[in-house]
Amino acid sequence: MTDLQQQMRNRDKEMVPRILVQAMFGLMIASVALVAFAQLTDRPQVGVLIEAPIVQERSIHLSGDRTGNYVATDALTGEVLVNSAQNKNGFVGVIGRVMDRERMLHNVSSSEPFRIVLRDNGHIAIIDDSTDNVIELIGYGADNVASFARLMN
Numbered sequence: 001m002t003d004l005q006q007q008m009r010n011r012d013k014e015m016v017p018r019i020l021v022q023a024m025f026g027l028m029i030a031s032v033a034l035v036a037f038a039q040l041t042d043r044p045q046v047g048v049l050i051e052a053p054i055v056q057e058r059s060i061h062l063s064g065d066r067t068g069n070y071v072a073t074d075a076l077t078g079e080v081l082v083n084s085a086q087n088k089n090g091f092v093g094v095i096g097r098v099m100d101r102e103r104m105l106h107n108v109s110s111s112e113p114f115r116i117v118l119r120d121n122g123h124i125a126i127i128d129d130s131t132d133n134v135i136e137l138i139g140y141g142a143d144n145v146a147s148f149a150r151l152m153n
Contacts, residue, residue, distance in 0.1 A: 049136060052119040058152055059113040062096040070096035072151060075113035081151050091144035095135065099128055106131045116151050124148050 037043075059075035070084040070093040084093030103110055108130045115127040124145060126135045137145045 049138075051125075051134075051136075052121040052123065054117045055120050056118040056152060058116050060116060060151060061111070061113050062092070062099060063110070064093060064096045064100065068093045068097065072096075082147070088143050089147045091140065091147050095126060095148075098135070099126070099133065102128065102131050102133045116148055118149075118152055124152070 060081065061073045061075055062070050063073070064070035064084070068084070072081045072083075072092055073079060074081055082089050082092055084090055084096065099114060100110060103112075112128075112130045115129065117125050117127060119125060124137045126137070126148065127133075137148060
């Protein structure tokens with residue numbers, strides 16, 4: 001065996017150190033053990049979103065085209081509230097596509113209105129009663145949440 005072959009064989013053995021592989025499996029086993037312990041002892045869940053009471057709501061229709069341009073209209077008056085192609089309202093189109101996809105999966109008509117709600121804690125949520133889908137607008141960025149907050153006025 002040549003020196004090059006011997007070097008390659010030794011290098012391949014040490015690509016991932018054995019202790020690193022053992023640590024990885026140790027972490028995996030510890031994670032599963034912690035979850036099993038929490039489930040078996042009925043520990044209360046933490047970090048779960050608690051839905052605050054609704055203080056204001058508005059029903060809207062979201063209709064879009066294949067280009068991703070969505071228009072939000074008031075469900076009662078038919079007034080155009082926002083167009084996703086206008087200034088910083090692209091997130092309305094993103095949510096419109098998500099809701100359309102969810103309705104398609106549930107075989108629900110896209111003509112049913114959505115509810116935009118303002119909760120007691122200041123959070124905004126989009127609720128689709130026809131599919132029981134709720135999108136809490138937390139962590140989507142200030143501009144994205146503001147595009148739906150403007151619809152509440």
